[in-house]
Amino acid sequence: QVQLVESGGELVQAGGSLRLSCAASGLTSSNYAVAWFRQAPGKERDFVAAISWSGRSTVYADSVKGRFTIARDNAKNTGYLQMNSLKPEDTAVYYCAVRNGFWSRQSTSYEYWGQGTQVTVPS
Numbered sequence: 001q002v003q004l005v006e007s008g009g010e011l012v013q014a015g016g017s018l019r020l021s022c023a024a025s026g027l028t029s030s031n032y033a034v035a036w037f038r039q040a041p042g043k044e045r046d047f048v049a050a051i052s053w054s055g056r057s058t059v060y061a062d063s064v065k066g067r068f069t070i071a072r073d074n075a076k077n078t079g080y081l082q083m084n085s086l087k088p089e090d091t092a093v094y095y096c097a098v099r100n101g102f103w104s105r106q107s108t109s110y111e112y113w114g115q116g117t118q119v120t121v122p123s
Contacts, residue, residue: 002026002112006096009117016086022079022096033103034079038092050103088123
């Protein structure tokens with residue numbers, strides 16, 4: 001059974017940084033992409049970033065490009081999202097997701113999801 005557990009979310013002041021982690025277990029395939037999505041209250045779940053199995057290919061939402069960096073450590077089965085220069089509009093529950101194959105921006109393409117971790121950036 002695949003399980004994804006996110007951690008690292010907390011309240012941080014605007015301009016600050018956080019690193020989210022996503023620990024995966026139970027994956028039987030070695031060829032999977034990792035993505036991060038976020039959902040603010042009353043809004044849809046939005047794509048944030050994704051990374052290929054090799055780590056050589058990454059993609060970001062325009063709203064986070066240049067501020068967020070996605071990474072992964074395959075030896076640890078863990079994905080990361082480094083978030084810098086945080087803004088109040090980054091406040092959301094952040095979810096990691098995994099899919100077999102190459103990354104996708106579409107949430108419906110992802111088979112496995114974590115429970116989410118809250119990031120709050122007060123205005």
